[in-house]
Amino acid sequence: LRHAAENKTGIGFMNQELTHNFNAAELFGAPLKMTFTQGWAEQNWVIIILLGAIMILMIASQFFTQLQIMSKNVSDETKNSPMYRQQRILLYIIPFAFIFSGVTFPLALNIYWFTSNLWTMGQQYIVIKNMPTPGSEAWRQRQARLKAKGKLTEEEAAEIDRIEGTGEAQDPTLEELEAEGDLAADYIEGFLDIADLDGDLDISVASGRAYVSVTGGGEDLDRLAMPDTVQALQDLTRLAVQGGTGRFSRLILDIGGSRDARAAELGRLVDAAVAQLAAGRTEVELEPMSSYERKLVHDIVAERGYHSESRGEGRDRRL
DSSP, X not given: OXXXXXXXXXXXXXXXXXXXXXXXXXXXXXXTTOXXXXXXHXXXXXXXXXXXXXXXXXXXXXXXXXXXXXXXXXXXXXXXXXXXXXXXXXHHHHHHHHHHHHTTSBHHHHHHHHHHHHHHHHHHHHHHHHSOOTTBHHHHHHHHHHHHTTOSOHHHHHHHHHHHTSSOOOOOOHHHHHHHHHHHHHHHHHHHHHTTOOOEEEEEEETTEXXXXXXXXXXXHHGGGSHHHHHHHHHHHHHHHHHHHSSOOOOEEEETTHHHHHHXXXXXXXXXXXXXXXXXXXXXXXXXXXXXXXXXXXXXXHHTTOOOOOBSSGGGOBO
16 A cells, blocks of 8 residues: 555555555445544544444454354363463453454454454364364264264264263273373374473373373473473373374373372362361362362372362362
């Protein structure tokens, strides 16, 4: 537009004629180049009403596009992670940023974003419905549909029965858990190679879960042992394993002793709760935790001679 105003040659296929035509384009009498702030300054009520409506639709479509992913296509274990909770907070903060920035963008750009969001929302609906993340709500719904059509294997049907509470729980076999560990180790090894980090991998199976431990990497590896980092990498590893097995994975990842450090932290949390009970409280509610952490806390509480139970659903489940 600046080149056209200065009567210079256009850029690429946007010659002067096309640029001038775009510059003069209107929608219901509202110039596509005009922003909300410009319309407000000129008291152009057509641009104010039209652009205001498009902005609201753009922000709403952006919000629901992200909500569609976070509510239906995320596994229950991931919903318990700190990373997910942070993303959930951002989900409600980002729309406010668009409110302040959207008023400075031209009508044409807001229309583009809105239509792009609609396209993305439609794409995601199809992908989530047909290729959902294993262990997510969308995955359970898809498995239920396939079961109703008789398109599941006996093992898959038994798994969905277990989830729905209509069948007996069937833990993964030792061979399946060892296969999970191998897939996870391959993924972690590739990650360490990309990050140029050293580390020794150890695979074990216990209590119906596969465990992968990374040790011996020195200070560089220690920086990966931060709780949020370990949780994020564990979530990514589980997704990689689930992609290879087609089953929901409860794999546990330990980096540089992070699992033991978390267990010690949970022990201190239980001790603090026990102190409150000793002081006269009848019960103490802890923060939301993953199923693995809840199992650890149940065991610690039992060792202290107290009783515990889990309450809540999904990412809000706690003791």
